[in-house]
Amino acid sequence: MMNHLPVLQVIIPLLAAPLCVIVRNGQIAGVIAVASSWVSLWMAWKIFQLVQVAGTISYNLGGWLAPVGIEYRIDTLAAFVLILVTLVGAVVTPYAITSVKKEIDESKESLFYAAFLLCLSGLLGIVVTGDIFNVFVFLEISSLSAYALIALGKDRRALIASYQYLIMGSVGATFIVIGIGMLYVMTGSLNMADLAILLPELPSNRIIPVAFAFLTIGVCLKLALFPLHVWLPNAYAYAPSAVTAFIASTATKVAIYMLLRICFTIFGPDFSFVKMQLGAILLPLSVIAIFSMSLVAIFQTNVKRMLAYSSLAQIGYIVLGISLFTNTGLTAGILHLFNHAVIKGSLFMALGCVMYRLNSVDLESMRGLGKKMPLTMGAFLVGGFSLIGVPFTAGFISKWYLIQGALEKGLWPVALLVxxxxxxxxxxxxxxxxxxxxxxxxxxxxxxxTEAPLGLLLPTWALAILCLYFGINGTFTVLAASSAAANLMGVGS
Amino acid sequence: MNAMGLLNYWFVIVLMMIGFYVLIAQGNLVKKIVGLNIFQTSVFVFYISMGKITGATAPILDSDWSVYSNPLPHVLILTAIVVGVATTALGLSLTVRIHEAYGSVEEDEINEMDE
Structure with missing residues (x-):
């Protein structure tokens, strides 16, 4: 049983999804979703412990050895992201039970949980797999279900947002397939570890840089890096609350994980950052993203939309950390990846509570809500402070590392910008x-x-407390992020 | 390597650019999906043609042949075709719902309605 954890991580939500469709009952489907997401979290924790002790886990699907068979490969970074995705999943599913009743037709409830679990298993699949074509398949599983989830929003603009996301997302995914095809033509392999060995041995040629360009642009579309971000604000703003909380804190983060995998594991840091100068491209883009998106966020009247723009700025911070190409910078990026997911999860869930009572998240309609819904707004406040980076909140620690990373490189204007x-x-x-x-x-x-029901408040506060906890005691996150960063930087150098 | 030897790749690029252009330039939601389909098809052609080996036969064991085309890209692209069908189905069903909600599938008209 313990040997099969990597594959069970994907299979359990994948099998639970059709089960939700079969039972055709929103209540039972909800219970199935909660159970399977909690089991996933437990498994992710077990895997994390295992990786801490035994190092990278390799699992051969069906007993076929890599590079012929599909290999699931989990290192520190993958285990860390697994915990993040399953944690958010495990918190959002119980939240969804109450939230979805209000926001989605009863007849579609079971289908909602099915799509949700498919999205979860797709995201987990991207993280565990060590086969690059497998990444594409899981990416499409998670994306297609995400499009469907966003389209469930009550506002008709949710449909347009979902359509826009579908077009942009499919273009991104197709770019990734083109890149994968070129790599396969040149090496005859799809296994990431195998590619990492084969690629540097190739004589200098034009195809590998082109493949690299296709892969990074495809992934950047998925992670919504400026200027490839236009699909994101509407998708977040009009999706059902539970969906926004889940997708905002996992989908883009897993895309960033893919970027790290492509740049560091497959092509190797030497190729990506020294030969191709990826850092020189990502740095200005992320700086523009941070500045312009923060500016746009200030002028939003819909709070959900405001947070969506703030998400784009935060993605900028993460990519900025990666583009610095130092141990500290990378640690900051991975740390912020985790912390921001927790922060945005709590913020969007608090807004979901507001939506539950008010049916609106406009700044105007939220006036004086502090007295009516003190607990909800308290959680929002904690998340908000963490987003700003007030000391003793999670956001502070990752920004601290980010500024340190920038100063280490002598980029004091960047530190000032942060x-x-x-x-x-x-x-x-x-x-x-x-x-x-x-x-x-x-x-x-x-x-x-009145105050939001307990079914919404408990999960919201669970994440809000985590924001505080990781701000006061950052040992777990910092250790995991720095060992993941060291692991990535070490490959190929 | 002469230009003819790379003919399949030229076709791929032309097809890809046609699809991509339609995707960007068209304001009609259905036509956008057509563009997306053409775009994806070019990638299918790219994969299928790269598995071909000159003088080789289909990858079915036969005593008369010793060289076979590489079947793996074909298998990979079967998966991608399935994904493409799913994307098209989802895109078209979204278009149907957009038409129900707005009474139009033209992007500029829809944007005007939401102003």
Whole structure:
């Protein structure tokens, strides 16, 4: 049983999904979803412990040895991302049970859970697999289910957002397939570890850089790096609350994981960052992303949309860390990948609570909500502070490392920019705080607005407390991130 | 390597650019999906043609032949075709729902309605 954990990690949610469709009952499907996501979290934890002790785990599917067979390969980074994805999954599924009842037709509830579990298993598959074509297959499983989940939003603009995401996402995925095809033509292998050995041995040629370009652009479309981000704000803003919380904290993060895999594991840091100068491309793009998206976030009136733009800025921080191409920078990137997922999860879930009561997340309609829903807004406040990077919150630690990484490279303007954009985060979070805590309640049905139900509050606070916990005691996250970074940098050098 | 030897790749590039152009330039949601399909088809052709080996036969064991085409790209692309069908189906069903909600499948008209 323990030997098969890597494959069970993918298979359990994958099998639970059709089960949800068969039972055709939202209640039972919800229970199945919660159970399978909790089992996934438990397995991810076991795998993480195993990797800590035994190093990289390799699992050969069906007993076929790599590179002929498909290999599942889990190193420190993969185990860390596994924990992140399953953690968010395990928190969002119980949240969804209450939230979905309000936001999605009863007849579609079981289908919602099926799509949700498919998305989860696709994301987990991307993380565990060591076969590059397998990555594409899992990517499409997670993306297709994500498109369907976003289209479940009540607003009709959710349909347009989902369509836009589908077109952009499919183009990105097709780019990835082209890249994979070129690699296969040149090496005859699809196994990542095998490719890492074969690629440097090839005589210098034009095809490998082209393959590298296709793969990185495809992945950057998926992770919504500026200027390939246009699909993201609407998709986050109009999707059902539970979906936004889940996708915002996992889908783009797994895409960043793919970027790391491609740059560091397959092509090797020497090729990606020294020969191809990827850092010189990613650095300015991420700097523009951080600055412009923080600026746009300040002028949003829909709070969900505001957080979506802030997500784009945060993705900029993560990519910035990666582009620095130092141990500290990479640690900061991976750390922020984890912390930001937890932060945004808690923020979007708090907004889901607001949506549950108010049916709107406009700044205007949230006036005076601090008195009506103190617990919800408390969680929002914790998440908001963490987003800004106030000390003793998770955001502080990752930004600390990021600034350190930038200074190490002598890039003090970049460090200054990180501080300045943190102040911009203060501005947009403050707009919500002002409206929520310092203005009178404006709605007519003042008595009907009460605190969100416990089924929503508990998961929201679970993530909010994690924001605080990882801010006060960062040992777990920092150790995992730095060992993952050292692992990545070590390959090929 | 002369230009004729790379003929299949030229076709792939032309097809890819046609698909990509349609995808970008068309404002009609159905035509965009057609463009996406052409774009994806070019990648299928790319994979299938790269498995071909000059003078080789189909990869079925036969006593008269010793050289076979590489079957792996074909198998890979079967998966990608299935994914393509799923994407098309989802895209078209979204278009149907957009038509129900907006009464139009033209991008500019839809954008006007949401202003």
């Amino acid at each position: 501080l300045m954009t943190s102040l911009m985060a203060v501005v947009y979070i403050w707009r919500v705080v002002e409206s929520v805590y310092f203005s009178e309640f404006g709605g007519s049905d003042a008595d009907e607005i």
